[in-house]
Amino acid sequence: MSIATNNATVVRFTEALSAELVTDPDDRANRALEPDQVRLETLYSGISAGTELTAYRGSNPYLTKHWNEDTRLFEPASAPSFQYPIDGWGYEEVGRIVEVGSAVTKVSAGDVVYGAWGHRSHHIGTEAWAADRVLPEGLDPIVGIFSQIGAIALNGVLDADVHVGEDVAVFGQGVPGLLCGQLVTANGGDLIAVDAIARRLELATELGARHALNVTDGEVAERIKQITGSGADVSIEISGFAGALQEAIRATAYNSRVIAAGFFQGGADALLLGEEFHHNRISVICSQISGVSRALDHRWSELRLAQTFMRLCAEGRVKAEPLVSHRFAAEQAGEAFTLLHEQPAECVQVVLDFTGGAA
Incomplete structure (x- = not known):
């Protein structure tokens, strides 16, 4: 397939309590693919009303301290781990493959893939990564935002x-x-x-x-x-x-x-x-998603957690769609975050729509 010519976009936290959709400086819409890579266009991106709002509000410890990967300690620092502006926060995404690299055989253009790549219009991943996260057949694509x-x-x-x-x-x-x-x-x-x-x-x-x-x-x-x-x-x-x-x-x-x-x-x-x-x-x-119980870590991984959850949704044993309370066009990201911040009781799952559909 030919490379897309439209510009990639991303949701940016410009400062505390300010979010907007901007041109993505890491242009994943037009960047050339490696042979084993695939390009996705985002369909929907869900906003986390917990962890993600801490970055939007400015209360996340990564904004005031430095996380030391070696010691696994937060340390006081003049240069915290994250500083505004912050691009692409978010971990509830689903998209459609629009282009595959020359060596890709396990997935095809048109496949719907779930994962975590932030509130951005495009994503590039490896064939192996995408093949592990193909949306189960029969599921509404919006359910894919719930994998993480x-x-x-x-x-x-x-x-x-x-x-x-x-x-x-x-x-x-x-x-x-x-x-x-x-x-x-x-x-x-x-x-x-x-x-x-x-x-x-x-x-x-x-x-x-x-x-x-x-x-x-x-x-x-x-x-x-x-x-x-x-x-x-x-x-x-x-x-x-x-x-x-x-x-x-x-x-x-x-x-x-x-x-x-x-x-x-x-x-x-x-x-x-x-x-x-x-x-x-x-x-x-x-309980934190970077690891699993010591009694289970020889069998369970973060990938298995996500795959199992999506299978349960596909089998009808878990219902995710009823949790979607609001949909906003991606261009209205600022309004979506304002609603979650100011009127949390009105919301359950707020979704950004990157398909061009109306809010």
């Missing part, structure tokens, strides 16, 4: 080690929490969904939650103890709020575990570690 966030949710459930018939409380019913809850249910757990937004709790119930608790009604831990008798067998905190982590600790049964899967920002004054955490011998386990 779905992998994050699945990783959290694997860390939780849910058993059939266990009571599992999931704190936070944003996109990762709603996916996490469905995976808990698919794994045989009885889901207790917790959030402060009524519409999200309604959606959680529609997607299989046995109980839905609104934190604005108070006494969440007490109500979970009433429902379960002794407390949740395992709780998953995936909202990123320290207060929710404290309540998850309070709600969890003696000598049991809490999975901390949210991306916490700033301090955590809400944690009262001398109370239920100490007296109930609660284990708090971090």
Whole structure:
């Protein structure tokens, strides 16, 4: 196929609380391909309302500190790991192959591929990378944006080690929490969904939650103890709020575990570690997508997490499409981020449309 002549675009965070679509300085629309490479045109790109908004808002630690890969420590630095302007943040993309290199045989132009390449109109990847991420047949392409966030949710459930018939409380019913809850249910757990937004709790119930608790009604831990008798067998905190982590600790049964899967920002004054955490011998386990449980890392990888999640969607065991609440044309990226920042309760999954479709 001939090389595309249109200019590549990318969403840029020009400064805190400012996003716009600009010409991509790394012109992936027109750059010549190596023999084993493929070119994709992005169809849709999902906005992460957690991790990604920390970069948009300026609260991400990479913007104020330097991440040392060797020591795996954040260090004070005059030159932090990231500085504004930031191009191409984002990790929820799906696109169509429009050109293949001369040696490519495993994929073809027209194949739809999911992955993480940021909010940009074009991407170049290797044949092997693309072949591992071809969208399962029959899925709406928009489901492809959920591959990475779905992998994050699945990783959290694997860390939780849910058993059939266990009571599992999931704190936070944003996109990762709603996916996490469905995976808990698919794994045989009885889901207790917790959030402060009524519409999200309604959606959680529609997607299989046995109980839905609104934190604005108070006494969440007490109500979970009433429902379960002794407390949740395992709780998953995936909202990123320290207060929710404290309540998850309070709600969890003696000598049991809490999975901390949210991306916490700033301090955590809400944690009262001398109370239920100490007296109930609660284990708090971090779940983060850069790795999997030590008990599983000989079998599971980030790629397998994503592939498994997409297969579950294709089989109808997880429903992702109902989570899409807003679609914006890519040119309206600034409006999309403003909405997520100022009116988060109105949103679930916000999507940028690179196809030229109307918002």
